[in-house]
Amino acid sequence: MTSHTWNLFWGSSFVRTPLRNGVGRYVQQLQRVTFKFCKTHGGSQGMREFIEKDLVDFAKVNPGVVVYLKPRRHRSPCLKAEYLNGEEEYISAHNLSSSDIKKWVEYLRMRSGNPVERLRKYQHTDHPSIQGPWTPWTHRDPEINVTEFPSEKLSAAHVTEKTATEQVIELFEKQKIASGSNTS
Amino acid sequence: MMSVFGKTSSLLRVLPAVAACRNITTSACMFGIKSRWVAPYRKELLKRQKKMERMGITHQLKRSEYIEWNYDAEVYAFGKRLGEQFDNNILREALTDSSYISQERVRQQELGVPEPALTMTSNNELATAGSHIIADYSIKYLRSALPLFPEEGIRSLVDYLTSSEVMAEVGLGIGLKDLILCKEYPPTPETVGKCFQAVVGALNASTSLSQCQLFVRDFVVTQLIGKDLNEIWEIENPMEAMQDILGRSGRGEPEPRLIFESGKNTLEAVYHVGIYSDKEFIGSGYGETVGTAVDQAARDALRRFFQTTAASPPLPFGKENVKLKAEPNLSVEDWSLEKAKNIITC
Numbered sequence: 001m002t003s004h005t006w007n008l009f010w011g012s013s014f015v016r017t018p019l020r021n022g023v024g025r026y027v028q029q030l031q032r033v034t035f036k037f038c039k040t041h042g043g044s045q046g047m048r049e050f051i052e053k054d055l056v057d058f059a060k061v062n063p064g065v066v067v068y069l070k071p072r073r074h075r076s077p078c079l080k081a082e083y084l085n086g087e088e089e090y091i092s093a094h095n096l097s098s099s100d101i102k103k104w105v106e107y108l109r110m111r112s113g114n115p116v117e118r119l120r121k122y123q124h125t126d127h128p129s130i131q132g133p134w135t136p137w138t139h140r141d142p143e144i145n146v147t148e149f150p151s152e153k154l155s156a157a158h159v160t161e162k163t164a165t166e167q168v169i170e171l172f173e174k175q176k177i178a179s180g181s182n183t184s
Numbered sequence: 185m186m187s188v189f190g191k192t193s194s195l196l197r198v199l200p201a202v203a204a205c206r207n208i209t210t211s212a213c214m215f216g217i218k219s220r221w222v223a224p225y226r227k228e229l230l231k232r233q234k235k236m237e238r239m240g241i242t243h244q245l246k247r248s249e250y251i252e253w254n255y256d257a258e259v260y261a262f263g264k265r266l267g268e269q270f271d272n273n274i275l276r277e278a279l280t281d282s283s284y285i286s287q288e289r290v291r292q293q294e295l296g297v298p299e300p301a302l303t304m305t306s307n308n309e310l311a312t313a314g315s316h317i318i319a320d321y322s323i324k325y326l327r328s329a330l331p332l333f334p335e336e337g338i339r340s341l342v343d344y345l346t347s348s349e350v351m352a353e354v355g356l357g358i359g360l361k362d363l364i365l366c367k368e369y370p371p372t373p374e375t376v377g378k379c380f381q382a383v384v385g386a387l388n389a390s391t392s393l394s395q396c397q398l399f400v401r402d403f404v405v406t407q408l409i410g411k412d413l414n415e416i417w418e419i420e421n422p423m424e425a426m427q428d429i430l431g432r433s434g435r436g437e438p439e440p441r442l443i444f445e446s447g448k449n450t451l452e453a454v455y456h457v458g459i460y461s462d463k464e465f466i467g468s469g470y471g472e473t474v475g476t477a478v479d480q481a482a483r484d485a486l487r488r489f490f491q492t493t494a495a496s497p498p499l500p501f502g503k504e505n506v507k508l509k510a511e512p513n514l515s516v517e518d519w520s521l522e523k524a525k526n527i528i529t530c
Binding site (some may be wrong): 005008009018019020023024025028031032034063064065066068070082084085086123126127128129131132135136137140142145 | 222247251252253254257258260261264265267325353354356357358359361398399402403406407409410443444446454456470493494496502525
Protein backbone atom coordinates (compact mmCIF):
# COMPACT_ATOMS: atom_id res chain seq x y z
CA MET A 1 0.00 0.00 0.00
CA THR A 2 1.40 3.36 -0.97
CA SER A 3 1.50 6.24 1.47
CA HIS A 4 -1.13 8.02 -0.62
CA THR A 5 -3.54 5.13 -0.29
CA TRP A 6 -2.81 5.03 3.46
CA ASN A 7 -3.79 8.69 3.76
CA LEU A 8 -6.98 8.12 1.77
CA PHE A 9 -8.15 5.49 4.23
CA TRP A 10 -6.71 6.60 7.53
CA GLY A 11 -6.34 10.34 7.10
CA SER A 12 -4.34 12.53 9.42
CA SER A 13 -4.87 14.32 12.69
CA PHE A 14 -3.29 16.49 15.33
CA VAL A 15 -2.12 15.30 18.72
CA ARG A 16 -5.15 15.15 21.01
CA THR A 17 -6.28 13.65 24.27
CA PRO A 18 -9.72 12.34 25.20
CA LEU A 19 -11.72 14.37 27.74
CA ARG A 20 -8.78 16.58 28.92
CA ASN A 21 -7.25 13.45 30.38
CA GLY A 22 -4.42 14.14 32.78
CA VAL A 23 -5.38 17.70 33.72
CA GLY A 24 -7.26 16.71 36.85
CA ARG A 25 -6.39 13.04 37.03
CA TYR A 26 -5.27 10.36 34.64
CA VAL A 27 -7.81 7.77 33.53
CA GLN A 28 -6.55 4.70 31.75
CA GLN A 29 -8.33 4.58 28.41
CA LEU A 30 -8.17 0.82 27.89
CA GLN A 31 -11.42 -0.49 29.36
CA ARG A 32 -11.41 -4.17 28.42
CA VAL A 33 -9.19 -6.65 26.69
CA THR A 34 -10.24 -10.06 25.38
CA PHE A 35 -7.76 -12.88 24.85
CA LYS A 36 -9.10 -15.27 22.20
CA PHE A 37 -7.17 -18.51 21.90
CA CYS A 38 -7.37 -22.27 21.30
CA LYS A 39 -6.68 -24.70 24.13
CA THR A 40 -4.94 -27.28 21.95
CA HIS A 41 -3.64 -25.69 18.77
CA GLY A 42 0.07 -24.88 18.44
CA GLY A 43 -0.57 -21.37 17.14
CA SER A 44 -1.92 -20.38 20.56
CA GLN A 45 0.99 -21.78 22.56
CA GLY A 46 2.50 -18.38 23.37
CA MET A 47 -0.90 -17.04 24.34
CA ARG A 48 -1.55 -19.97 26.68
CA GLU A 49 1.86 -19.45 28.28
CA PHE A 50 1.11 -15.76 28.78
CA ILE A 51 -2.23 -16.59 30.39
CA GLU A 52 -0.58 -19.08 32.76
CA LYS A 53 2.34 -16.87 33.80
CA ASP A 54 1.56 -13.19 33.40
CA LEU A 55 -2.15 -12.61 33.10
CA VAL A 56 -2.98 -12.55 36.81
CA ASP A 57 -0.24 -10.02 37.46
CA PHE A 58 -1.50 -7.87 34.62
CA ALA A 59 -5.05 -7.94 36.01
CA LYS A 60 -3.79 -7.09 39.52
CA VAL A 61 -1.73 -4.13 38.36
CA ASN A 62 -4.57 -2.84 36.16
CA PRO A 63 -7.81 -3.13 38.12
CA GLY A 64 -9.50 -0.73 35.72
CA VAL A 65 -9.17 -3.12 32.79
CA VAL A 66 -11.70 -5.94 32.47
CA VAL A 67 -9.95 -9.06 31.20
CA TYR A 68 -11.91 -11.69 29.29
CA LEU A 69 -10.65 -15.10 28.15
CA LYS A 70 -12.41 -16.65 25.19
CA PRO A 71 -11.27 -20.15 24.20
CA ARG A 72 -12.22 -21.02 20.63
CA ARG A 73 -11.45 -24.44 19.25
CA HIS A 74 -8.89 -24.57 16.43
CA ARG A 75 -8.94 -20.89 15.66
CA SER A 76 -6.09 -18.45 15.51
CA PRO A 77 -5.44 -16.46 18.71
CA CYS A 78 -5.97 -12.70 18.87
CA LEU A 79 -6.18 -9.81 21.28
CA LYS A 80 -9.14 -7.46 21.18
CA ALA A 81 -8.83 -4.19 23.06
CA GLU A 82 -11.71 -1.79 23.69
CA TYR A 83 -11.21 1.81 24.67
CA LEU A 84 -13.32 4.36 26.49
CA ASN A 85 -13.98 6.33 23.30
CA GLY A 86 -15.63 3.27 21.74
CA GLU A 87 -12.73 2.29 19.49
CA GLU A 88 -11.58 -1.31 19.18
CA GLU A 89 -8.30 -2.81 18.15
CA TYR A 90 -7.48 -6.34 17.09
CA ILE A 91 -3.97 -7.76 17.24
CA SER A 92 -3.38 -11.15 15.67
CA ALA A 93 -1.33 -13.27 18.08
CA HIS A 94 -0.85 -16.24 15.77
CA ASN A 95 2.40 -18.09 16.55
CA LEU A 96 3.58 -15.25 18.79
CA SER A 97 5.70 -16.10 21.80
CA SER A 98 4.60 -15.20 25.31
CA SER A 99 7.10 -12.31 25.55
CA ASP A 100 5.81 -10.89 22.25
CA ILE A 101 2.27 -11.00 23.57
CA LYS A 102 3.41 -9.25 26.73
CA LYS A 103 4.75 -6.40 24.62
CA TRP A 104 1.58 -6.18 22.56
CA VAL A 105 -0.56 -6.08 25.71
CA GLU A 106 1.66 -3.29 27.02
CA TYR A 107 1.14 -1.44 23.74
CA LEU A 108 -2.65 -1.82 24.00
CA ARG A 109 -2.61 -0.76 27.64
CA MET A 110 -0.86 2.52 26.99
CA ARG A 111 -2.86 3.63 23.97
CA SER A 112 -5.48 6.37 24.11
CA GLY A 113 -7.81 4.60 21.69
CA ASN A 114 -7.65 7.35 19.12
CA PRO A 115 -7.12 5.85 15.67
CA VAL A 116 -3.53 5.40 14.56
CA GLU A 117 -3.15 8.19 12.05
CA ARG A 118 -0.44 10.23 10.49
CA LEU A 119 0.23 13.11 12.86
CA ARG A 120 0.47 16.41 11.08
CA LYS A 121 2.63 17.81 13.87
CA TYR A 122 4.00 16.45 17.10
CA GLN A 123 2.60 19.36 19.09
CA HIS A 124 -0.70 21.19 18.93
CA THR A 125 -2.50 24.08 20.57
CA ASP A 126 -5.96 25.49 19.99
CA HIS A 127 -4.70 28.96 20.90
CA PRO A 128 -1.47 29.67 19.08
CA SER A 129 -1.16 33.18 20.50
CA ILE A 130 -2.11 34.85 23.77
CA GLN A 131 -1.43 38.23 22.20
CA GLY A 132 -4.38 38.04 19.82
CA PRO A 133 -4.32 37.85 16.03
CA TRP A 134 -1.72 39.70 14.01
CA THR A 135 -2.68 43.07 12.57
CA PRO A 136 -0.66 45.31 10.25
CA TRP A 137 0.17 47.42 13.32
CA THR A 138 1.37 44.80 15.75
CA HIS A 139 4.54 46.21 17.40
CA ARG A 140 4.33 49.38 15.30
CA ASP A 141 5.37 52.74 16.74
CA PRO A 142 2.29 54.98 17.06
CA GLU A 143 4.50 57.90 16.12
CA ILE A 144 3.76 57.31 12.42
CA ASN A 145 0.20 58.47 13.10
CA VAL A 146 1.27 62.07 13.48
CA THR A 147 4.04 62.02 10.87
CA GLU A 148 3.70 64.27 7.84
CA PHE A 149 4.26 62.31 4.66
CA PRO A 150 6.51 62.31 2.68
CA SER A 151 8.90 62.21 5.61
CA GLU A 152 12.63 62.39 5.08
CA LYS A 153 13.42 60.23 8.08
CA LEU A 154 11.10 57.40 7.07
CA SER A 155 12.04 57.60 3.38
CA ALA A 156 15.75 57.26 4.11
CA ALA A 157 17.47 53.98 3.25
CA HIS A 158 17.39 51.51 6.12
CA VAL A 159 21.03 51.07 7.15
CA THR A 160 21.99 48.36 9.58
CA GLU A 161 25.79 48.20 9.24
CA LYS A 162 28.24 51.04 9.67
CA THR A 163 29.53 52.54 6.45
CA ALA A 164 33.26 52.65 5.68
CA THR A 165 33.31 56.43 6.26
CA GLU A 166 31.73 56.03 9.69
CA GLN A 167 34.23 53.32 10.61
CA VAL A 168 37.16 55.57 9.60
CA ILE A 169 35.73 58.49 11.58
CA GLU A 170 35.31 56.22 14.59
CA LEU A 171 38.95 55.04 14.33
CA PHE A 172 40.08 58.63 14.04
CA GLU A 173 38.12 59.62 17.18
CA LYS A 174 39.58 56.71 19.11
CA GLN A 175 43.13 57.69 18.05
CA LYS A 176 42.45 61.27 19.11
CA ILE A 177 41.31 60.19 22.55
CA ALA A 178 44.29 57.81 22.94
CA SER A 179 46.85 60.44 21.87
CA GLY A 180 45.13 63.07 24.05
CA SER A 181 45.42 60.87 27.16
CA ASN A 182 49.12 60.12 26.35
CA THR A 183 50.10 63.79 26.12
CA SER A 184 48.37 64.70 29.36
CA MET B 185 -33.69 -15.64 9.72
CA MET B 186 -30.66 -16.96 11.57
CA SER B 187 -28.67 -17.27 8.35
CA VAL B 188 -29.50 -13.70 7.35
CA PHE B 189 -28.48 -12.46 10.77
CA GLY B 190 -25.23 -14.40 10.65
CA LYS B 191 -24.33 -12.78 7.36
CA THR B 192 -25.18 -9.29 8.54
CA SER B 193 -23.05 -9.56 11.65
CA SER B 194 -20.05 -10.36 9.47
CA LEU B 195 -20.95 -7.41 7.26
CA LEU B 196 -21.13 -5.11 10.26
CA ARG B 197 -17.47 -5.62 10.96
CA VAL B 198 -16.38 -4.07 7.69
CA LEU B 199 -18.97 -1.33 7.60
CA PRO B 200 -17.40 1.26 9.93
CA ALA B 201 -14.96 1.89 7.07
CA VAL B 202 -17.88 3.26 5.05
CA ALA B 203 -18.98 5.67 7.74
CA ALA B 204 -16.01 8.00 7.18
CA CYS B 205 -16.96 8.28 3.55
CA ARG B 206 -14.53 10.17 1.37
CA ASN B 207 -14.83 10.38 -2.34
CA ILE B 208 -11.99 8.07 -3.19
CA THR B 209 -12.48 8.31 -6.92
CA THR B 210 -11.94 12.06 -7.17
CA SER B 211 -9.31 12.38 -4.46
CA ALA B 212 -7.39 9.44 -5.91
CA CYS B 213 -7.44 11.19 -9.28
CA MET B 214 -6.32 14.42 -7.61
CA PHE B 215 -3.30 12.72 -6.08
CA GLY B 216 -2.56 10.90 -9.30
CA ILE B 217 -3.16 7.42 -7.90
CA LYS B 218 -3.91 4.71 -10.39
CA SER B 219 -5.49 2.42 -7.83
CA ARG B 220 -7.99 0.10 -9.44
CA TRP B 221 -9.37 -1.42 -6.30
CA VAL B 222 -10.00 1.37 -3.79
CA ALA B 223 -13.04 2.95 -5.43
CA PRO B 224 -14.74 -0.35 -6.44
CA TYR B 225 -14.17 -1.68 -2.91
CA ARG B 226 -15.75 1.35 -1.27
CA LYS B 227 -18.64 1.32 -3.72
CA GLU B 228 -19.33 -2.32 -2.94
CA LEU B 229 -19.35 -1.62 0.81
CA LEU B 230 -21.72 1.29 0.32
CA LYS B 231 -24.00 -0.88 -1.82
CA ARG B 232 -24.12 -3.54 0.88
CA GLN B 233 -24.85 -0.98 3.58
CA LYS B 234 -27.72 0.49 1.57
CA LYS B 235 -29.10 -2.99 0.97
CA MET B 236 -29.03 -3.69 4.71
CA GLU B 237 -30.80 -0.41 5.40
CA ARG B 238 -33.49 -1.32 2.84
CA MET B 239 -33.97 -4.69 4.49
CA GLY B 240 -34.08 -3.02 7.91
CA ILE B 241 -31.43 -5.25 9.48
CA THR B 242 -28.84 -2.69 10.51
CA HIS B 243 -29.02 -3.89 14.10
CA GLN B 244 -26.34 -2.50 16.39
CA LEU B 245 -25.21 -5.17 18.83
CA LYS B 246 -25.03 -4.07 22.45
CA ARG B 247 -21.75 -4.87 24.12
CA SER B 248 -23.70 -6.69 26.81
CA GLU B 249 -25.13 -9.09 24.22
CA TYR B 250 -21.68 -10.58 23.60
CA ILE B 251 -20.67 -13.84 25.28
CA GLU B 252 -17.70 -12.20 26.92
CA TRP B 253 -19.56 -9.84 29.23
CA ASN B 254 -19.47 -9.80 33.00
CA TYR B 255 -21.44 -6.93 34.48
CA ASP B 256 -20.00 -7.38 37.98
CA ALA B 257 -16.46 -7.10 36.67
CA GLU B 258 -17.36 -4.12 34.51
CA VAL B 259 -18.91 -2.21 37.42
CA TYR B 260 -15.90 -3.02 39.63
CA ALA B 261 -13.45 -1.85 36.96
CA PHE B 262 -15.47 1.32 36.37
CA GLY B 263 -14.79 2.56 39.91
CA LYS B 264 -11.16 1.45 39.90
CA ARG B 265 -10.52 3.15 36.56
CA LEU B 266 -11.69 6.50 37.92
CA GLY B 267 -9.66 5.99 41.10
CA GLU B 268 -12.72 6.10 43.36
CA GLN B 269 -14.18 3.76 45.98
CA PHE B 270 -17.81 3.31 45.02
CA ASP B 271 -20.34 1.40 47.06
CA ASN B 272 -21.32 -1.40 44.71
CA ASN B 273 -25.07 -1.27 45.32
CA ILE B 274 -25.30 2.51 45.07
CA LEU B 275 -23.26 2.52 41.87
CA ARG B 276 -25.56 -0.10 40.36
CA GLU B 277 -28.53 2.03 41.26
CA ALA B 278 -26.88 5.01 39.57
CA LEU B 279 -26.43 2.99 36.39
CA THR B 280 -30.10 1.94 36.21
CA ASP B 281 -32.31 4.19 34.15
CA SER B 282 -36.06 4.28 34.87
CA SER B 283 -36.82 3.21 31.28
CA TYR B 284 -35.02 -0.09 31.95
CA ILE B 285 -37.19 -0.86 34.98
CA SER B 286 -40.44 -0.21 33.12
CA GLN B 287 -39.17 -2.32 30.23
CA GLU B 288 -38.33 -5.19 32.59
CA ARG B 289 -41.76 -4.94 34.21
CA VAL B 290 -43.50 -5.20 30.83
CA ARG B 291 -41.27 -8.12 29.84
CA GLN B 292 -42.06 -10.05 33.01
CA GLN B 293 -45.77 -9.41 32.58
CA GLU B 294 -45.56 -10.74 29.03
CA LEU B 295 -43.88 -13.87 30.38
CA GLY B 296 -46.88 -14.41 32.67
CA VAL B 297 -45.68 -12.95 35.98
CA PRO B 298 -48.77 -11.10 37.27
CA GLU B 299 -46.97 -8.97 39.88
CA PRO B 300 -43.32 -8.42 38.82
CA ALA B 301 -41.15 -8.35 41.95
CA LEU B 302 -38.45 -5.91 40.90
CA THR B 303 -36.20 -4.68 43.68
CA MET B 304 -34.39 -2.22 41.41
CA THR B 305 -34.58 1.50 42.00
CA SER B 306 -33.94 4.00 39.25
CA ASN B 307 -31.24 6.66 39.34
CA ASN B 308 -33.68 9.59 39.50
CA GLU B 309 -32.91 10.57 43.10
CA LEU B 310 -29.16 10.12 42.75
CA ALA B 311 -29.22 12.19 39.55
CA THR B 312 -31.00 15.06 41.31
CA ALA B 313 -28.51 14.92 44.18
CA GLY B 314 -25.59 14.74 41.75
CA SER B 315 -26.76 17.67 39.64
CA HIS B 316 -27.03 19.81 42.79
CA ILE B 317 -23.49 18.87 43.82
CA ILE B 318 -22.12 19.64 40.35
CA ALA B 319 -23.85 23.03 40.13
CA ASP B 320 -22.98 23.95 43.71
CA TYR B 321 -19.31 23.03 43.48
CA SER B 322 -18.66 24.52 40.04
CA ILE B 323 -20.26 27.85 40.94
CA LYS B 324 -18.16 28.13 44.13
CA TYR B 325 -15.02 27.04 42.34
CA LEU B 326 -15.49 29.50 39.46
CA ARG B 327 -16.27 32.40 41.82
CA SER B 328 -12.99 31.74 43.54
CA ALA B 329 -10.97 31.14 40.37
CA LEU B 330 -12.40 34.17 38.54
CA PRO B 331 -12.97 36.68 41.37
CA LEU B 332 -13.51 39.68 39.07
CA PHE B 333 -15.85 37.92 36.64
CA PRO B 334 -19.45 39.14 37.19
CA GLU B 335 -21.94 36.82 38.84
CA GLU B 336 -24.08 36.67 35.66
CA GLY B 337 -21.09 35.34 33.75
CA ILE B 338 -20.31 32.76 36.42
CA ARG B 339 -23.92 31.57 36.26
CA SER B 340 -23.86 31.16 32.48
CA LEU B 341 -20.58 29.22 32.77
CA VAL B 342 -22.25 26.90 35.26
CA ASP B 343 -25.26 26.57 32.94
CA TYR B 344 -22.86 25.55 30.19
CA LEU B 345 -21.12 23.00 32.41
CA THR B 346 -24.40 21.47 33.58
CA SER B 347 -25.95 21.42 30.09
CA SER B 348 -26.95 18.00 28.82
CA GLU B 349 -24.32 18.10 26.03
CA VAL B 350 -21.40 18.55 28.41
CA MET B 351 -22.83 16.00 30.86
CA ALA B 352 -23.27 13.49 28.04
CA GLU B 353 -19.78 14.13 26.70
CA VAL B 354 -18.23 13.47 30.10
CA GLY B 355 -20.46 10.43 30.65
CA LEU B 356 -19.45 8.89 27.34
CA GLY B 357 -15.82 9.77 28.01
CA ILE B 358 -15.70 7.75 31.22
CA GLY B 359 -17.31 4.75 29.53
CA LEU B 360 -20.96 4.84 30.63
CA LYS B 361 -22.28 3.87 27.19
CA ASP B 362 -21.95 0.12 27.73
CA LEU B 363 -22.76 0.15 31.45
CA ILE B 364 -26.08 2.03 31.52
CA LEU B 365 -29.13 -0.17 31.87
CA CYS B 366 -31.70 1.59 29.69
CA LYS B 367 -34.27 0.81 27.07
CA GLU B 368 -32.70 2.30 23.97
CA TYR B 369 -29.31 1.57 22.45
CA PRO B 370 -27.13 3.50 21.96
CA PRO B 371 -28.34 5.53 24.96
CA THR B 372 -29.48 9.06 24.18
CA PRO B 373 -27.31 11.99 25.35
CA GLU B 374 -29.98 12.88 27.94
CA THR B 375 -29.83 9.40 29.47
CA VAL B 376 -26.04 9.43 29.58
CA GLY B 377 -25.97 12.90 31.11
CA LYS B 378 -28.49 11.94 33.77
CA CYS B 379 -26.56 8.77 34.51
CA PHE B 380 -23.34 10.77 34.95
CA GLN B 381 -25.08 13.04 37.45
CA ALA B 382 -26.29 9.93 39.25
CA VAL B 383 -22.71 8.60 39.36
CA VAL B 384 -21.65 11.85 41.07
CA GLY B 385 -24.53 11.41 43.51
CA ALA B 386 -23.47 7.81 44.11
CA LEU B 387 -19.90 8.89 44.81
CA ASN B 388 -21.15 11.38 47.37
CA ALA B 389 -23.24 8.68 49.02
CA SER B 390 -20.33 6.21 48.96
CA THR B 391 -17.49 8.46 50.13
CA SER B 392 -17.35 12.05 51.28
CA LEU B 393 -18.43 15.35 49.81
CA SER B 394 -14.84 16.59 49.48
CA GLN B 395 -13.85 13.50 47.48
CA CYS B 396 -16.92 14.00 45.30
CA GLN B 397 -16.00 17.64 44.73
CA LEU B 398 -12.53 16.65 43.54
CA PHE B 399 -14.21 14.28 41.09
CA VAL B 400 -16.43 17.10 39.80
CA ARG B 401 -13.42 19.37 39.42
CA ASP B 402 -11.38 16.77 37.52
CA PHE B 403 -14.13 15.67 35.14
CA VAL B 404 -16.65 18.51 34.81
CA VAL B 405 -14.90 21.82 35.45
CA THR B 406 -11.95 20.78 33.26
CA GLN B 407 -14.35 20.95 30.31
CA LEU B 408 -13.79 24.73 30.38
CA ILE B 409 -10.18 24.24 29.27
CA GLY B 410 -9.66 25.59 25.79
CA LYS B 411 -12.99 27.42 25.83
CA ASP B 412 -13.28 31.19 25.56
CA LEU B 413 -15.19 32.28 28.66
CA ASN B 414 -16.29 35.50 26.93
CA GLU B 415 -17.91 33.48 24.16
CA ILE B 416 -19.92 31.37 26.60
CA TRP B 417 -21.12 34.54 28.36
CA GLU B 418 -21.60 37.24 25.75
CA ILE B 419 -22.49 40.78 26.74
CA GLU B 420 -25.12 42.15 24.39
CA ASN B 421 -24.09 45.79 24.45
CA PRO B 422 -20.47 46.04 25.68
CA MET B 423 -20.15 49.78 25.12
CA GLU B 424 -23.13 50.55 27.35
CA ALA B 425 -21.94 48.15 30.03
CA MET B 426 -18.53 49.81 30.03
CA GLN B 427 -20.05 53.29 30.19
CA ASP B 428 -22.05 52.22 33.26
CA ILE B 429 -18.99 50.73 34.93
CA LEU B 430 -16.90 53.86 34.32
CA GLY B 431 -19.77 56.06 35.51
CA ARG B 432 -20.07 54.08 38.75
CA SER B 433 -16.31 54.27 39.26
CA GLY B 434 -16.33 58.06 38.93
CA ARG B 435 -14.21 57.97 35.78
CA GLY B 436 -14.67 60.00 32.59
CA GLU B 437 -16.79 58.89 29.65
CA PRO B 438 -15.15 56.27 27.42
CA GLU B 439 -13.73 57.91 24.32
CA PRO B 440 -13.09 55.76 21.24
CA ARG B 441 -10.15 57.03 19.19
CA LEU B 442 -8.86 55.74 15.90
CA ILE B 443 -5.32 54.47 16.49
CA PHE B 444 -4.62 53.11 13.02
CA GLU B 445 -6.47 52.66 9.77
CA SER B 446 -5.52 50.96 6.58
CA GLY B 447 -7.08 50.16 3.21
CA LYS B 448 -9.83 52.76 3.58
CA ASN B 449 -12.61 52.42 0.91
CA THR B 450 -11.27 49.03 -0.14
CA LEU B 451 -12.45 45.49 0.51
CA GLU B 452 -9.61 44.96 2.96
CA ALA B 453 -10.20 47.99 5.15
CA VAL B 454 -8.95 47.64 8.75
CA TYR B 455 -9.52 50.04 11.60
CA HIS B 456 -7.81 49.86 14.97
CA VAL B 457 -9.68 51.68 17.70
CA GLY B 458 -8.54 52.41 21.21
CA ILE B 459 -10.82 53.37 24.07
CA TYR B 460 -9.65 56.02 26.51
CA SER B 461 -11.13 57.35 29.70
CA ASP B 462 -9.62 60.48 31.31
CA LYS B 463 -6.87 60.22 28.66
CA GLU B 464 -5.98 56.78 29.99
CA PHE B 465 -5.91 53.75 27.70
CA ILE B 466 -8.36 51.03 28.74
CA GLY B 467 -8.68 48.75 25.71
CA SER B 468 -8.35 48.39 21.96
CA GLY B 469 -9.87 46.37 19.15
CA TYR B 470 -10.01 46.24 15.39
CA GLY B 471 -12.48 45.46 12.65
CA GLU B 472 -13.41 46.02 9.05
CA THR B 473 -15.57 49.03 9.90
CA VAL B 474 -15.17 51.64 12.62
CA GLY B 475 -18.37 50.39 14.28
CA THR B 476 -17.14 46.81 14.69
CA ALA B 477 -13.75 48.07 15.83
CA VAL B 478 -15.37 50.19 18.58
CA ASP B 479 -17.49 47.21 19.63
CA GLN B 480 -14.42 44.96 19.77
CA ALA B 481 -12.48 47.58 21.70
CA ALA B 482 -15.27 47.80 24.28
CA ARG B 483 -15.23 44.00 24.62
CA ASP B 484 -11.47 44.11 25.07
CA ALA B 485 -11.76 46.75 27.77
CA LEU B 486 -14.32 44.61 29.64
CA ARG B 487 -12.05 41.56 29.32
CA ARG B 488 -9.26 43.60 30.88
CA PHE B 489 -11.56 44.71 33.72
CA PHE B 490 -12.74 41.15 34.43
CA GLN B 491 -9.25 39.66 33.92
CA THR B 492 -10.38 37.13 31.32
CA THR B 493 -8.06 38.13 28.48
CA ALA B 494 -6.34 35.48 26.42
CA ALA B 495 -3.15 36.15 28.39
CA SER B 496 -4.73 35.74 31.83
CA PRO B 497 -3.60 32.72 33.89
CA PRO B 498 -5.40 29.39 33.36
CA LEU B 499 -7.90 27.95 35.83
CA PRO B 500 -6.22 26.27 38.82
CA PHE B 501 -6.33 22.48 38.57
CA GLY B 502 -4.31 19.60 39.95
CA LYS B 503 -2.62 20.01 43.30
CA GLU B 504 -3.41 23.70 43.70
CA ASN B 505 -5.89 24.31 46.46
CA VAL B 506 -8.90 26.44 45.72
CA LYS B 507 -10.83 28.08 48.53
CA LEU B 508 -14.48 27.70 47.65
CA LYS B 509 -16.40 30.97 47.71
CA ALA B 510 -20.03 30.85 48.78
CA GLU B 511 -20.88 34.55 48.53
CA PRO B 512 -21.65 35.76 44.99
CA ASN B 513 -19.28 37.81 42.88
CA LEU B 514 -20.09 41.41 41.96
CA SER B 515 -23.03 41.70 39.60
CA VAL B 516 -22.63 43.60 36.31
CA GLU B 517 -25.03 46.22 37.65
CA ASP B 518 -22.81 46.83 40.71
CA TRP B 519 -19.42 46.24 39.15
CA SER B 520 -17.06 49.21 39.53
CA LEU B 521 -13.30 49.66 39.51
CA GLU B 522 -13.37 50.89 43.11
CA LYS B 523 -15.10 47.75 44.36
CA ALA B 524 -12.86 45.54 42.24
CA LYS B 525 -9.79 47.00 43.96
CA ASN B 526 -10.92 45.47 47.24
CA ILE B 527 -11.10 41.96 45.77
CA ILE B 528 -8.01 39.87 46.28
CA THR B 529 -6.95 38.12 43.09
CA CYS B 530 -4.45 35.32 43.12
